[in-house]
Amino acid sequence: MVHNSSLFSSWTREEDKLFENALVLFPEETPERWEKIASKVPGKSSDDVQKHYEDLVRDLREIDSGMVELPNYEDEMDSPRWSSESGTNQMWLGGKxxxxxxxxxxxxxxxxxxxxxxLYGLDKFGKGDWRSISRNAVVTRTPxxxxxxxxxxFLRLNSMKKEKKRASIHDITGTVDSKSLGQSNDEKWATEPRNQQYNKNHGTSIGYQGFGYPM
DNA sequence: AATAGGGTTACAC
DNA sequence: GTGTAACCCTATT
Structure with missing residues (x-):
C-alpha cells in the first residue's frame, strides 16, 4: 500500500458518496462551501470535509506529478470471453x-x-473538458x-434531483449563463431521451474506440 | 419479468 | 476529437 493517507480514516462509502454529491452540488464559487457540504454529510464538520478534500487534491497532485501510475485495484478480470453458445450469454469466468x-x-x-x-477533474477543469480530465485526472479512461x-x-444526478424536488421553477440554474465554465449544457442530459428513429445500426461492432487495451 | 444502472459504440458536429 | 443517443449487458426489485 503506497497511497495510504487519511482518506480512509473514518469515511465510509456512504459518507463519501454524500461528500461527492455535495462536491459537485456546490462548486468552488459557492460561498461557505464547506459548510454547505458538511451539512450534507451527517457527522462531519466543515473542517472534516475540507480536510477530506485536501487529501483528495494531494492524492491527485501526486498522480499529476507523474509518480504514481494510478491506484490500481486487484485485477479480477483477466480475459472476459463471450460464450458463443446458445442460451444465456452471461458467462465470463476468470479464464486465463x-x-x-x-x-x-x-x-x-x-x-x-x-x-x-x-470528480476532481470535473471540479478542476470544468464540465465538458473531458480531454483534460482524461489526460490529467482519470488517466485510465479515454475522453x-x-x-x-x-x-x-449527470443523468443520474438530474434524475434524482428531479424526482426529489419535482419540477420547480427554481430549478433553473443557468439564467445568467456561464462565463467561464461550460455548464450551460447542464440541462441537456436532464431531458429525458426521446424516442426518435435515429440510429438503428448496431450489433456487428468489433472496433473499439480508442482504448488502451493491454496486449 | 421488468426496470434501473452503468458502460460502450455508432454517428453527427 | 467531442457530444449525444442507441444499444447492450448486469444487478436489483
Whole structure:
C-alpha cells in the first residue's frame, strides 16, 4: 500500500458518496462551501470535509506529478470471453485465455478511485473538458469514456434531483449563463431521451474506440 | 419479468 | 476529437 493517507480514516462509502454529491452540488464559487457540504454529510464538520478534500487534491497532485501510475485495484478480470453458445450469454469466468477475439468489451466498472479522480477533474477543469480530465485526472479512461461516465453521472444526478424536488421553477440554474465554465449544457442530459428513429445500426461492432487495451 | 444502472459504440458536429 | 443517443449487458426489485 503506497497511497495510504487519511482518506480512509473514518469515511465510509456512504459518507463519501454524500461528500461527492455535495462536491459537485456546490462548486468552488459557492460561498461557505464547506459548510454547505458538511451539512450534507451527517457527522462531519466543515473542517472534516475540507480536510477530506485536501487529501483528495494531494492524492491527485501526486498522480499529476507523474509518480504514481494510478491506484490500481486487484485485477479480477483477466480475459472476459463471450460464450458463443446458445442460451444465456452471461458467462465470463476468470479464464486465463490469452486469445482475444472480436468481442465487445463488456464494460469495466469504474472504480471509486476513478470516480474520485473524475470528480476532481470535473471540479478542476470544468464540465465538458473531458480531454483534460482524461489526460490529467482519470488517466485510465479515454475522453470518450469520461464523457460517457459524465453523461450517466449527470443523468443520474438530474434524475434524482428531479424526482426529489419535482419540477420547480427554481430549478433553473443557468439564467445568467456561464462565463467561464461550460455548464450551460447542464440541462441537456436532464431531458429525458426521446424516442426518435435515429440510429438503428448496431450489433456487428468489433472496433473499439480508442482504448488502451493491454496486449 | 421488468426496470434501473452503468458502460460502450455508432454517428453527427 | 467531442457530444449525444442507441444499444447492450448486469444487478436489483
Amino acid at each position: 485465455s490469452k486469445e482475444r477475439e472480436t468481442e465487445r468489451r463488456k464494460g469495466v466498472p469504474w472504480t471509486p478511485e476513478e470516480h474520485r479522480l473524475f 470518450t469514456q469520461v464523457a460517457s461516465h459524465a453523461q450517466k453521472y
